[in-house]
Amino acid sequence: MKMRLLMLSLLSTLLACGPSPILQHATAGEPTQRVAEKAETRLHSRWLQGPAVGSESVLVASFTDQNGQVLTLSNLQVELWMPDMGHGSAPVKIEAQADGSYLIKQMYFIMGGTWEVHFRDGDRVLVTLVVNL
Amino acid sequence: MRGQAVLFLAFVLAGPSARAAACCGPSASLPSLLTSGERWKLQGGLSQTTAIADVGTNGEAVFRRPGDRRSMSLMSLEVAGEIRESWQAGITASRSPRDGRAGDLSLQVMHEALPETDGPRGLMRAFVFLQATFPTGRALEELQSPEEDPTGEGRGSVALGAVGIRRGWSDDQFVSARLRRFSSRVFSEGTGISSSWKADLAAGTGRTWGAWRGGVSVRAEHEGARDVMSGGVPGQAAENYRFPVGFSGSYFFKGGAMAQLQYTDDTLLGPVRNILLGRGFALVFAQRFY
Ligand SMILES: [Cu+2]
Secondary structure: OHHHHHHHHHHHHHHHHEOOOOOOOEEOOOOEEEEOOOOOOEEEEEEEEOOOEOOOEEEEEEEEOOOOOEOOOOOEEEEEEEOOOOEEOOOOEEEEOOOOOEEEEEEOEOOOOEEEEEEEEOOEEEEEEEEEO | OHHHHHHHHOOOOOOOOEEEOOOOOEEEOOOOOOOOOOOEEEEEEEEEEEEEEEEOOOOOEEEOOHHHOOEEEEEEEEEEEEEEOOEEEEEEEEEOOOOOOEOOEEEEEEEEEEEEEEEOOEEEEEEEEEEEEEOOOOOHHHOOOOOOOOOOOOOOEEEEEEEEEEEOOOEEEEEEEEEEEEOOEEEEOOEEEOOEEEEEEEEEEEEEEOOEEEEEEEEEEEEOOEEEEEOOEEEEEOOEEEEEEEEEEEEEOOOOEEEEEEEEEEEEEEEEEOEEEEEEEEEEEEEEEO
């Protein structure tokens, strides 16, 4: 009997500890985004699909320098990264377009939260896009 | 009557060997114990967990739209046996039923530190255990396509834990504690994660009616901060915690077999932080051998 009381008090302590997620939560809203910081490279981007949790997102991106010249990148790499949790996602697919832009397919934001999209030319980080889902 | 209680207690801690964890991959569960005088035990499970909500570092749970609730399943197999008086050992393996990819492998050694004692409040006993998990599964960082599920935690770990069990005529309780130390790992050049700590505390109670048992348990999970590196840029992943609640219904067959249905829900108790919240079902079958 004492043991049962102990269990009950343990349970009630846990319940009193913090808000129950099911009773107090938000519902996923519209995604927001911003460019992380002032970078030498300017990003021009448009979502063709998404951004969304759990399904494929597709982005068209192009890059210009300070003078507004379109940059042709020899080795563009795009990586999804979740900084608070320290993980990424599956590799994306990049297709260079005739007009100097890049079609970025198979972007999978596998969970909700704050994501960073790192655009790199080889080892050099060009610009980072922060997406809130 | 007490003999019957003994039979039921065998499965107090039975559970699927792994379920979806902190972030998007399954995590090693507590080792299952031999508590009814059996020489060894074979246990198989199939679990399916659905991601329901995402929690940021501000602690707010954001529930997903129904279409965004990704599910993942895992099959697991566990063998545990008595290696000598008051010592047990076990091995746990898992696999994704979707693409057959192996999960992490766990080895555990359990010692009955406090043999069954007949106290005023029923029979009490306690075990301590050492558990090593090898990252043989596919980590989130190793996914090649979005069709793949992560099947492992990504890093190896060593855990030290203890389980206390009490049983009465038709009820039973347990408490458990486990501290895990994860190793660091470099996934590719410029991408890696540092070593870190993870702790869990759990308590549960159950009641038997004839060949049936119903149980409820609560767990507290906490993972400390980790240093991470992505594309050569260093950062820090914040600590996370959640409180999963489990419900189970079991049926005991004659001859030492058991079938159990479990439901686990991470969305019932708070506070929660920087983590994925899921709900899942698991079906477990076990057979004991004397
Ligand atoms: Cu995450």
